Amino acid sequence: MNKFLNYISIAVVVFTLFSCNKNEWTPDKEAEFKKDMKKGLLAQGQGLFSDEQAAHVADCVFEKIKSKDLKPNDAKKPETLIQVQQMGKECAQEALSKTKNGTDNSWNPEIEKTYKAILKNTFIQSGVESSKATLLADCAIAKMKEQNIGPADLQNPKNSDIVQKIGKTCGEELLKKK
Template sequence: MKKILNYISIALLALTLFSCNKNEWTPEKETEFKQALKDTLQSKGKDLFSDDQIVSITDCIFDKIKSKNIKPNDAEKGENLTMAFQMGKECSQEIIAKTNATWNPQSEKTYTAALKRTFTQSGFKNEQASALADCAITKLKEQNISPADLQDPKKAAQIQKIGLDCGKELAKKK
């Protein structure tokens, strides 16, 4: 009996030691975590973020998670998941503000595609969606609204008005 208890004690000790190391950030776990995050951003944020932005957002989120001392197995707990979503939002806004201060061919292409997809999903025909997206981007640029401004709640009414104006223009062309 004493022999069995010794084996159980050794097994529990080994399990405890193994478990302690299991919930630490290793280079492999970091790589795996970042890859999963990148994959999610590429699928969910399709046409919203460039590849460079996705890498920057991923790095930012990971750095924030580590700074809050959230371990790999703790990342999916309710309170940490909520915090991670907030971190993702903050990182996205920071990166967009840094990289989208002005319109450039890449940001214009990205936002035009995103708008077109949104309009198509809302029931517009492909050519109508393209016309609306092109109109919106043109008017945003005319009114000096940068891609970073699209996240600014203070600009929401102005951006909404641009969408309505483009819809009216499309209706007149029919």
């Protein structure tokens, strides 16, 4: 999902904000970086990340930044920003694929509502009428739930064929209803 990458850009923005002042990571800067990144993921993620997942992504990105010995002023280099964005993507995929307590990869009303909105918007942007886009989004979510495909599974490229088949099936069902 394209929005997924937008959320990961938060890692780059937060990293850039810390490129001022001293060029070293202090415990205060580390805590503020993690707090701001988590806050950004939760605000911009529109329900994509749980509180625990957002905290995991923030911790993971910061640890990767430290392991690469990147300093706050390195944020001024384009190649560093690309690295941090990739770190954010990797950490987000890891967080979304974890299924601690069996809850991180399950549908709840909030996540379902978010994904339906994303799907509906995608269908509308591709030329589908709003009412039909709603039906397609509802169908897709229902079929994903039937096949035990959770929200985190949608981030796995290996599942793209299954998701495309679900979309095709829902489209065919909609045409039959006419």
